[in-house]
Amino acid sequence: MSGYDIKQRLKRLGWLIDSPSFGSLYPILRTLLEEGLVTVEVVPGFDRPPRKIYSVTEAGKAALRGWLDQGVEPGASLKAFVMRLFLAGNLPRASLLADLAQRRRQVAAHHKDLVQTAQGTGQELSLGQTLTLDYGLALSTAELAWLDQTLDRLSIQPPPQEASEH
Amino acid sequence: MSGYDIKQRLKRLGWLIDSPSFGSLYPILRTLLEEGLVTVEVVPGFDRPPRKIYSVTEAGKAALRGWLDQGVEPGASLKAFVMRLFLAGNLPRASLLADLAQRRRQVAAHHKDLVQTAQGTGQELSLGQTLTLDYGLALSTAELAWLDQTLDRLSIQPPPQEASEH
DNA sequence: CTGTGCATGTAAAGTGTTACATGATTTC
DNA sequence: GAAATCATGTAACACTTTACATGCACAG
Numbered sequence A, B: 001m002s003g004y005d006i007k008q009r010l011k012r013l014g015w016l017i018d019s020p021s022f023g024s025l026y027p028i029l030r031t032l033l034e035e036g037l038v039t040v041e042v043v044p045g046f047d048r049p050p051r052k053i054y055s056v057t058e059a060g061k062a063a064l065r066g067w068l069d070q071g072v073e074p075g076a077s078l079k080a081f082v083m084r085l086f087l088a089g090n091l092p093r094a095s096l097l098a099d100l101a102q103r104r105r106q107v108a109a110h111h112k113d114l115v116q117t118a119q120g121t122g123q124e125l126s127l128g129q130t131l132t133l134d135y136g137l138a139l140s141t142a143e144l145a146w147l148d149q150t151l152d153r154l155s156i157q158p159p160p161q162e163a164s165e166h
Numbered sequence C: 001c002t003g004t005g006c007a008t009g010t011a012a013a014g015t016g017t018t019a020c021a022t023g024a025t026t027t028c
Numbered sequence D: 001g002a003a004a005t006c007a008t009g010t011a012a013c014a015c016t017t018t019a020c021a022t023g024c025a026c027a028g
Helices: A003-012 A022-034 A058-069 A078-086 A093-120 A127-156 B003-012 B022-034 B058-069 B078-086 B093-120 B127-156
Strands: A038-043 A051-056 B038-043 B051-056
Touching (some): A022 A038, A022 A051, A127 B078, A127 B127
């Protein structure tokens, strides 16, 4: 993909993560190129400006795998999780399941924390705090349900071949 | 609250937003103090190190209200929304409802986008992309439900007095 | 004929984290 | 006796955005 494409692609997920600006994206691509993690091919467009199509090299894939294998720090944000999830296709199935399981533990802990806060503090909460608490509970409940469902689906149906049902 | 307290408090919401480091938090508090938006009171502890308890001044409240009144840029992240929600107690009820309504529009648009991506692109999605899409759909669905429910609740039950049911 | 989309890139300015320094108390 | 919690703060470093520069095509 080109730098422009990458930004567009990330912007579509912009609700969950924030996509980088060109001012950080282009320098990063140059660095990756210098490190040999990607290659470029310049494709001149008829009408439009020429595009630089980047491809990940084997070294790049290895580096990505290395990064993913490091795992997430406990307490990682939603954003970090989404990023890893997006790249999960490059991860062996077992690692992906471990990642999801760890996320489940984190969200479960957070959920428990929210429930305790709701019960513990009594009635001395501001409207803002009440709403935030409520919002957090709703989202964590939904995420836990999704994680359980997805863990089930991926555990029972392990073949890396694509399912024919479509 | 003290700087330490603020960090603790924000860390409890750390699943949804990331709390600042002390390296940024303390300088910010000093700036706010110099601008007259907060005041300090040093409370020496018997055992523990002395604590600096900050309080928001009237000028600080006015500045906060000004910031909240600016509204959110379209395309604001979940993090930004949670921050505003948390501070919503300082907002007139009508502004809060407007904020929630705008968030609803944003999430609805994002949800629609995800549905189109799921249908449009066909079957040529990687596992990571499929999972991210699925995850986004699950969370946006849950958030829309919460927003609808909350908008209803706050519209029907507008009194700023606390409900007696507890 | 002004604005928007495509497409890349640089430099300055801003914002943030990491690492360090201090110092007492409690837990393993 | 080492490590963690409480509690504040600074300086160096890393990172990011904002603003600018370039240039063509197309729509209102």
